[in-house]
Amino acid sequence: MDTKDIHLDIQSKSFTATRNACKVCTPLGASIVFKGIEGCLPMLHGSQGCATYIRRYLISHFKEPMDIASSNFSESSTVFGGNKNFIIGINNIISQYNPKVIAIASTCLSETIGEDVPAMIREYIAVNKDKTLPEFIYASTPSYQGTHMEGFHEAVYASVKFLAQGGEKNEKINIFPGFVSTEDLRHVKEIFEDFGLSYNMLPDYSDSLDNPAWEEVVKIPAGGTSIEDIKSTGTAKASIELGRVMNKGGLNGRIKNNNKVITAGKYLKDTYDIDNYSLGLPIGIKETDEFFAVLSQLSGKPIPKKYQMQRGRLVDAYIDAHKHIFGQRAIVFGDEDMVIGLTAFLYEIGVVPVLVATGGESGVLKQTLENDLNINTSGMIIRQGMDFEEIAALGKELNPDFLIGNSKGYYIARELKKPLVRVGFPIHDRYGCQRIQHLCYEGTQQLFDTITNAIVQYKQDNSEVGYKYI
Ligand code: SF4
Structure with missing residues (x-):
């Protein structure tokens, strides 16, 4: 379904209460x-x-x-x-x-x-x-x-x-x-x-x-x-x-x-x-390149070989897994800084963020994606001030391939029977979540591998015949 066909107008919602806010105090x-x-x-x-x-x-x-x-x-x-x-x-x-x-x-x-x-x-x-x-x-x-x-x-x-x-x-x-x-x-x-x-x-x-x-x-x-x-x-x-x-x-x-x-x-x-x-948060190659360029300028030194190699391996991983990743449709949610970083990254790897949702209300989410990051948002629903009930309602209509955000969205993923890639804060239903990496080439590599394997596992679990090679 194309996002332009979504008829649920949550902006003119008939209720006034926030139910399960997509933000914390x-x-x-x-x-x-x-x-x-x-x-x-x-x-x-x-x-x-x-x-x-x-x-x-x-x-x-x-x-x-x-x-x-x-x-x-x-x-x-x-x-x-x-x-x-x-x-x-x-x-x-x-x-x-x-x-x-x-x-x-x-x-x-x-x-x-x-x-x-x-x-x-x-x-x-x-x-x-x-x-x-x-x-x-x-x-x-x-x-x-x-x-x-x-x-x-x-x-x-x-x-x-x-x-x-x-x-x-x-x-x-x-x-x-x-x-x-x-x-x-x-x-x-x-x-x-x-x-x-x-x-x-x-x-x-x-x-x-x-x-x-x-x-x-x-x-x-x-x-x-x-x-x-x-x-x-x-x-x-x-x-x-x-x-x-x-x-x-x-x-x-x-x-x-x-x-x-x-x-x-x-x-x-x-x-x-x-x-x-x-x-921006250095998630994805483009945003990380910008961060490393500033560090290189301030230090007067070239980017160390170690990070050039990490970048190279990340590009290689993008190429290796593009057949699984390209064209996948995702719901991304969480705080605004993280959501912007993740959306830039998903856009970079060919995933379509069909819903970009946050509880924040800065008033600059859409313009930041378009103006600062040069993202074409025409296929995306971008919403601020969201609660999880609104995300759940839109999720049913959008039927994404996966969700990416904090663990508060688990019940939505469970209802949709789609993978949830846990990132950011809060994550209350896993261990080691305070050590999830998001930033720079190394963190992006971790995110990319996690997303790819979540998609592959979903296909594998839902395959009629099952398979062992991809
Ligand atoms: S929203 Fe936060 S600061 Fe306000 S009453 Fe609740 S816990 Fe206290």
Whole structure:
């Protein structure tokens, strides 16, 4: 069926409620960033349930302990303000965790009643000026504005804004990798090292959210971007930020800055005149080539042989499997940065993304695909603000060959009896999902092989005669 024949007009839906949103809550994204800062304890300013839900959700994906504090709003703090709870919460965190950083994210409730958290932080520091205090970071993350991705990018921006310091420039490169897997982070660091580039990666939860087994309980897991590295983002040679949407759908971008979206890279450019390279997630050859070209330019070195070989093998794999891949029809869903990266990759290998769906509402999804990535979207349905019930309804009409996205789409794939290639976040029904690779030639190779084998297995399982050679 051609997408132009789809009659289900979900834009004029007769219901108003979101059912099983294709997004997650905003402070959840901020919490992930804060878990990627060394010695940091995140605190949510709001009710206990927000922290509990986020902790449970993240544990299920990362399979790691997930301490996130809460200022634990009650009815009275909702009416009279949460300053008292805020102070008790900070005191408890310091006495129990002795963190280097306390990073606070707001929630729907504290934003709705208009809590002035920066003022609370200033007052706390003033009252306790004789004590040695941790650093403080605050990100504004109301969940009724934006998704976990806006929360993620907002927290990266807030961390830089609170801690970066100017001064004499050095040779380090700031890398803001976006919300990718722990294995992706390790791979990006390996690439920087192979180019001989020193870097400040923010966030870096490659260890703190993917630790070796401990012999005894550790309150704040080792790893993360050091405070010194965050401070030195203000004196770096250049910044690279990965993600084509970033926090465009968030409160910061929409309201506080007259629609001027502020990211960490843009803030450093505006404040400390640090060149900012804003790229997409390097998934697929085209987007990865762009990333490697920037690294080559910044390092003054050619692309190392190792990566030329990875690229060559990837091209070879595309050729080998094109007969299985070309013309396949896919539904791709998830957060906007990941969906854009995946759509560019699928388009590159000849898969038709018949439905590109996200819960994000940046307003720039379609134009980014068309203008920034030169993708002909005429055969695609591209929808923002989607929930999974809407994706399921469209899925029945589109009857794709496979789905690619997070595990929340499993029930749709099961109903359609089609393969689901699990990528991104959250993945709650598999192990090792925090180590799925997505980025650069190596990650793309993993994705390509996984997709190809999912298609081959589907054909094999549904073949009347069965076969052993392909
Ligand atoms: S109330 Fe808001 S911030 Fe709290 S868990 Fe729900 S969506 Fe997230």
